[in-house]
Amino acid sequence: MSVPTLYPEDERLTRGERVVFNLYIITALVVFVLMMLFGLVMRMAQGTWLSLPPTLFYQIMTAHGAGTVGTMGLASSAVMWFFLRKYVRLNLWAFLTNYVLFTLGALAILAAVFIGGYAGAWTFLYPLPVHSMGEWTVHAAVLFMLGYIAIGVGFLLFYLDAMAGVIRVYGNLGRALGLQWLFGGEIDPVHPKTVVASTMVIITNSIGTLAGAVVLVMSIINAYFPELALNALLAKNLIYLFGHTFINATIYMGVIAVYELLPRYSGRPYGISRPFLWAWAASTVMVLSVYPHHLLMDYVMPHWMLVMGQIVSYASGLPVFVVTAYGALTNVYRCGIRWRMPAKLMMLSMYGWAAGIVPAIIDATIRINEVMHNTQWVPGHFHFYLLLGVLPMILALMFHVIAGRAQSLADATTDKLSFPIYAVGGLAFAVALLAAGHVSAPRRYAVHLPQWVPYDQASSIAAILVIAAMLLFTGRIIAGLLRAPAHVDPAHPAG
Amino acid sequence: MILQNEIWLITLLGLAAVTLGFIFVIAQAGKPTDSNRVQNTANAIRRWWFLALVVFGIGVTWATLKPFPIPDQHTPLKAAQVVNVVAHQWAWQLSRNQLEAGVPVEFRVTSADVNHGFAIYAPDERIVIQTQAMPGFTNKLLYTFRQPGTYRIRCLEYCGLEHHAMMAELEVVAAARGDQS
Numbered sequence: 278m279s280v281p282t283l284y285p286e287d288e289r290l291t292r293g294e295r296v297v298f299n300l301y302i303i304t305a306l307v308v309f310v311l312m313m314l315f316g317l318v319m320r321m322a323q324g325t326w327l328s329l330p331p332t333l334f335y336q337i338m339t340a341h342g343a344g345t346v347g348t349m350g351l352a353s354s355a356v357m358w359f360f361l362r363k364y365v366r367l368n369l370w371a372f373l374t375n376y377v378l379f380t381l382g383a384l385a386i387l388a389a390v391f392i393g394g395y396a397g398a399w400t401f402l403y404p405l406p407v408h409s410m411g412e413w414t415v416h417a418a419v420l421f422m423l424g425y426i427a428i429g430v431g432f433l434l435f436y437l438d439a440m441a442g443v444i445r446v447y448g449n450l451g452r453a454l455g456l457q458w459l460f461g462g463e464i465d466p467v468h469p470k471t472v473v474a475s476t477m478v479i480i481t482n483s484i485g486t487l488a489g490a491v492v493l494v495m496s497i498i499n500a501y502f503p504e505l506a507l508n509a510l511l512a513k514n515l516i517y518l519f520g521h522t523f524i525n526a527t528i529y530m531g532v533i534a535v536y537e538l539l540p541r542y543s544g545r546p547y548g549i550s551r552p553f554l555w556a557w558a559a560s561t562v563m564v565l566s567v568y569p570h571h572l573l574m575d576y577v578m579p580h581w582m583l584v585m586g587q588i589v590s591y592a593s594g595l596p597v598f599v600v601t602a603y604g605a606l607t608n609v610y611r612c613g614i615r616w617r618m619p620a621k622l623m624m625l626s627m628y629g630w631a632a633g634i635v636p637a638i639i640d641a642t643i644r645i646n647e648v649m650h651n652t653q654w655v656p657g658h659f660h661f662y663l664l665l666g667v668l669p670m671i672l673a674l675m676f677h678v679i680a681g682r683a684q685s686l687a688d689a690t691t692d693k694l695s696f697p698i699y700a701v702g703g704l705a706f707a708v709a710l711l712a713a714g715h716v717s718a719p720r721r722y723a724v725h726l727p728q729w730v731p732y733d734q735a736s737s738i739a740a741i742l743v744i745a746a747m748l749l750f751t752g753r754i755i756a757g758l759l760r761a762p763a764h765v766d767p768a769h770p771a772g
Numbered sequence: 773m774i775l776q777n778e779i780w781l782i783t784l785l786g787l788a789a790v791t792l793g794f795i796f797v798i799a800q801a802g803k804p805t806d807s808n809r810v811q812n813t814a815n816a817i818r819r820w821w822f823l824a825l826v827v828f829g830i831g832v833t834w835a836t837l838k839p840f841p842i843p844d845q846h847t848p849l850k851a852a853q854v855v856n857v858v859a860h861q862w863a864w865q866l867s868r869n870q871l872e873a874g875v876p877v878e879f880r881v882t883s884a885d886v887n888h889g890f891a892i893y894a895p896d897e898r899i900v901i902q903t904q905a906m907p908g909f910t911n912k913l914l915y916t917f918r919q920p921g922t923y924r925i926r927c928l929e930y931c932g933l934e935h936h937a938m939m940a941e942l943e944v945v946a947a948a949r950g951d952q953s
Contacts, residue, residue: 331933398930404907405886405932410861507906509887545807559849574889574904576842576911584837585952596896599822606797607814612805626796635786640781643831644841648775648899651889651928681861708787715780717899717929722936733904 281541284681287363294362298355299375299758302675303348304380305352309668313747315341317740324724324733332412342399343386343421346524347428349663350670351379353530354435357478359674360537365442371434378431384426393417398721400520401425403492403512407500410541415500422493422500429486429493436479436486445477450476454561455554460749468549470536477561478526484565485522488515511573517571521772525564528630528662531670532601535623538677539605542620543612547604556596563593573646583643590641594634603630619680620691622673625700629665633658634688636711649693650722653732657707664703664743672750679757695749702742709736776823843914845923851914857925859888859905861932862941864925873920873948879913889928892942897920902928905926916945 288300315337322329329337358372389395394413397406406418421658440450453476457466476675492507499505540547567584572578605627614620636658640649651653676692713732718725725733773781843849852875854868859882870899871877877940881890891902892915900923903911927938 314884331936335930335933335935396933400930402887402929405930408861408886408932410932510909513887514908543801573903574911575906575909576903577845577909577912580840580842583842588833591833595822595825597920598825599818601813603818603821606793608803608808610797610810610814611800611803611805612807612810614801616801624794624798631794632787632790635790636783639783639786642836644836645775645779647841647901649779650902651891651897659952711782711783715776717776717893717897719926719936723929724936726897772937 283541291674301355308348310343315745320737325330331723336390338388339396347526352759353527356534357530361475364469365446371438375431375435376428382424382427389417395421436483440479471533473557474533478529485519489519517568521568527593527667531667534670534674543609543614545612547608556600560596563589570641573643574650601625618676618688619673622669633661652714653710653718653720657710661707675754682760691749696745699746702739705739780946807869851876853877855879857881859883862934862938872947873917873944876916882910886931887929888931891922891928892928920944920946
């Protein structure tokens with residue numbers, strides 16, 4: 278069997294595409310570093326290594342949450358765009374508009390936080406944004422929410438354009454998901470995994486984003502007309518449907534890089550299968566129905582919804598443990614792979630995703646949530662996903678692209694240093710948060726009790742390692758992206 | 773063993789199992805072998821792996837949901853001790869703060885302004901139970917304190933700039949003789 282082409286012709290970027298793609302990636306990398314610095318500042322303040330007034334702490338916390346979630350979305354949508362455009366026609370203007378609206382939204386959010394003093398957390402849980410006890414104005418809260426709306430509109434445009442492209446080629450979204458092969462029939466072996474994953478994201482994140490838009494618009498109306506009060510429980514449901522779906526969509530967009538690139542580095546086919554189609558069909562339903570696991574401590578919720586939250590959380594682990602991570606491990610098992618940066622990052626991302634599921638599923642158990650909810654256990658498990666899962670997926674594509682532009686597949690000396698530092702630092706950071714959750718340290722506290730401080734200090738050191746590695750990654754990738762594109766596949770220099 | 777320690781142990785074991793699985797595969801990755809053989813073996817293992825996870829998941833679901841850990845919110849709980857709790861930015865208003873150990877307590881938790889988290893910390897600073905305090909709703913929590921001592925109530929839902937300072941105390945005293953009969 279021939280070795281798959283590392284840099285197929287249909288992935289080559291036109292000049293315009295390259296400019297927009299570079300804008301996405303460079304912006305995302307710079308913001309990631311900034312958000313990590315925000316995170317470090319918070320951990321050092323909790324660890325008593327830095328003096329930070331609570332006002333500023335909670336502003337930074339708000340910016341860190343909104344900035345990280347939004348930028349994960351931005352960068353992972355670049356991954357989806359990069360590969361999906363091979364199979365369906367995507368309009369560059371939609372991709373660019375998403376970037377422009379994201380930038381405008383991000384500026385609005387930063388202004389709301391650091392000029393307007395808004396510190397209502399990224400979750401804007403009603404009615405906190407308009408009930409600040411005089412710490413920020415209603416206008417600052419509304420500016421923050423308008424920033425979200427701008428970003429949401431950008432993503433919706435991008436998804437609608439992708440949806441139109443998918444429907445043009447595959448007829449409808451169900452056929453793109455491969456539903457016609459769930460119960461039988463011969464699966465088209467060249468049906469792209471990228472199309473399946475993208476379609477799932479288009480469906481789920483469009484719904485999630487619309488739920489967010491509804492509660493944002495309702496909250497803005499309430500801000501100026503308080504007599505139009507909202508139901509706090511309904512608002513909370515909509516917010517977590519939106520927030521959960523949005524952040525989960527990042528990993529489903531990011532994993533496209535693994536589906537596309539892993540077989541090229543392992544040299545082994547990574548074909549589509551019925552379990553794969555079942556996994557993505559089930560995930561489409563589960564990602565939209567699992568959000569009540571964020572509301573397990575809202576006892577007045579219908580109890581069947583809380584039971585659903587627990588059971589669907591458990592079931593959500595199956596597609597990862599039985600299909601995606603398992604499939605990736607099968608793909609590299611005894612394949613004779615050479616561990617270049619993209620391959621290393623992809624394997625790390627699979628590990629981060631699979632390992633992060635363990636504390637996540639445990640916390641989704643109602644009885645356990647009663648003692649773990651809103652402790653540092655929660656950021657512990659999602660930093661597993663984000664630092665060791667989604668971000669390495671995105672970085673894998675970046676390193677793949679820059680190796681192509683440099684016409685050299687060899688890792689740089691800095692890569693041999695940065696990768697282990699990042700992996701060890703990220704793992705230590707996530708585990709330190711989990712350990713703090715285990716001793717009941719709350720999340721989102723500007724000031725910590727003395728017994729929680731050692732965990733904060735340990736994770737501060739881990740965060741410094743992560744940031745050091747991330748700076749090396751960022752320097753390498755930005756320098757690589759700004760090179761002129763190569764015209765040959767470095768794996769086959771003779772052309 | 774307290775619940776948090778059990779959770780921590782299970783988590784570490786789970787993380788270790790995932791880590792070992794990845795280390796095993798990565799260690800083998802450099803030794804090429806026939807792809808079809810690997811795929812066929814992997815598919816056979818996957819069926820059993822899937823089945824094992826499903827059976828395990830059903831077992832854990834049954835064990836952790838029966839009895840259901842949250843009390844019925846629509847019927848009287850008939851607890852001998854009742855505490856009405858109203859959360860405010862940034863203070864707890866409790867109808868009483870002295871309780872007896874060994875006697876069930878019903879906490880009726882609501883909020884006068886924004887969302888708060890009503891978490892009870894034991895004297896050893898571990899959470900024993902929690903619920904949310906929401907404007908417009910009352911969450912009913914049922915708990916029986918086993919050990920006398922000073923318990924602390926902390927807010928676990930971010931509620932503004934003094935969130936971390938929102939604390940109250942509950943004194944739990946040993947039950948009077950004959951109360952637990």
